[in-house]
Amino acid sequence: TPRVFSGIQPSGGLTLGNYLGAIKRFVDMQDTGIETLYCMVDLHAITVWQDPAALRRQTRELAAGYIAAGLDPAKSLLFNQSQVPEHAQLGWIFNCVARMGWMSRMTQFKDKAGKNRENASLGLFAYPALMAADILVYHATHVPVGEDQKQHIELTRDVAAKFNHDYGVDFFPMTEPVIEGAATRVMSLRDGSKKMSKSDPSPASRINMTDDADAIAKKIRKAKTDPDALPSEAQGLEDRPEARNLVNIFAGLADMKVDHVLADFGGKQFSDFKPALIDLAVSKLAPISTEMDRLMQHPDEIDRILTKGATRARQIAAPILAQTYEIVGMVGPK
Numbered sequence: 001t002p003r004v005f006s007g008i009q010p011s012g013g014l015t016l017g018n019y020l021g022a023i024k025r026f027v028d029m030q031d032t033g034i035e036t037l038y039c040m041v042d043l044h045a046i047t048v049w050q051d052p053a054a055l056r057r058q059t060r061e062l063a064a065g066y067i068a069a070g071l072d073p074a075k076s077l078l079f080n081q082s083q084v085p086e087h088a089q090l091g092w093i094f095n096c097v098a099r100m101g102w103m104s105r106m107t108q109f110k111d112k113a114g115k116n117r118e119n120a121s122l123g124l125f126a127y128p129a130l131m132a133a134d135i136l137v138y139h140a141t142h143v144p145v146g147e148d149q150k151q152h153i154e155l156t157r158d159v160a161a162k163f164n165h166d167y168g169v170d171f172f173p174m175t176e177p178v179i180e181g182a183a184t185r186v187m188s189l190r191d192g193s194k195k196m197s198k199s200d201p202s203p204a205s206r207i208n209m210t211d212d213a214d215a216i217a218k219k220i221r222k223a224k225t226d227p228d229a230l231p232s233e234a235q236g237l238e239d240r241p242e243a244r245n246l247v248n249i250f251a252g253l254a255d256m257k258v259d260h261v262l263a264d265f266g267g268k269q270f271s272d273f274k275p276a277l278i279d280l281a282v283s284k285l286a287p288i289s290t291e292m293d294r295l296m297q298h299p300d301e302i303d304r305i306l307t308k309g310a311t312r313a314r315q316i317a318a319p320i321l322a323q324t325y326e327i328v329g330m331v332g333p334k
């Protein structure tokens with residue numbers, strides 16, 4: 001049976017990249033009738049230092065972002081990872097399945113650890129094994145993510161295959177990444193060769209989900225471009241990373257194909273395109289940020305939603321973990 005799982009780290013503000021690459025597509029999948037589980041991966045967030053009060057606030061803010069963007073707690077399970085201890089428990093088993101060599105090849109680890117690897121947390125190194133557990137503890141078959149998570153999903157498949165092979169079972173499924181749409185890799189507004197990221201030192205490089213209409217307009221107006229008019233076909237964007245990024249963002253927000261955006265704007269200058277993009281972005285994003293603000297006034301309600309989601313998630317995860325323990329040879333309760 002198909003089952004969708006995905007997660008986002010509550011490690012800072014949500015960006016337009018998180019929205020277009022992940023949350024918006026979580027909402028699309030929620031409405032297909034397939035069972036959907038969406039997590040705030042707080043255990044992953046602490047692989048780099050998080051101030052405790054900030055972590056709590058960011059977890060609630062992420063939940064508010066999910067809901068404001070259209071995830072419905074009655075249709076999708078929304079919860080934070082630490083309230084479902086089966087993630088960490090299966091994560092340990094996978095620490096013993098995954099190989100050090102696999103982990104050292106992960107680009108997210110290399111980026112985040114930087115030059116001083118000796119000083120990175122052990123959790124940062126083992127991060128992808130816990131991510132594999134997030135997914136496989138539900139036998140999830142489909143994982144909507146942005147392009148940057150593809151390698152981690154491949155590793156998840158490697159973990160599943162090695163577990164199945166080592167124990168001679170056909171237990172964990174081969175999970176498929178779902179990397180679709182026009183904006184699977186949203187780039188910085190200041191530099192078309194860098195991913196839009198919450199950790200970029202320049203606030204002008206990203207649109208935050210909490211930005212109001214003015215801030216959105218300002219950042220798009222200042223976004224880097226080139227002097228040429230827009231091409232009328234996608235091919236014409238190949239060597240124009242900044243132009244391509246803005247067109248992809250437009251297509252992602254409007255749920256259009258890039259070719260259709262260019263059919264409308266081919267031959268036009270950025271002085272025409274940017275105002276249209278501002279109108280679109282404000283009309284799609286400003287209501288979400290307003291709703292996030294409103295929800296954040298009711299943190300108790302958010303906490304209740306998360307606890308309820310976690311209770312239901314555990315009902316799926318606990319039997320799968322128990323079967324895993326059985327396969328591995330742990331003596332269980334009588």
Ligand code: TYM
Nearest residue numbers: 006007008009017018021022041131145146184185186196
């Ligand atoms: P995280 O928290 O960095 O990002 C959350 C989601 O947002 C996507 N994303 C982007 N998509 C397009 N353009 C961008 N500029 C951009 N920036 C971020 C990411 O691809 C991701 O889908 N390891 C994961 C969290 C995780 C997870 C999981 C995901 C933990 N366990 C299990 C799926 C399933 C991460 O660091 O995402």
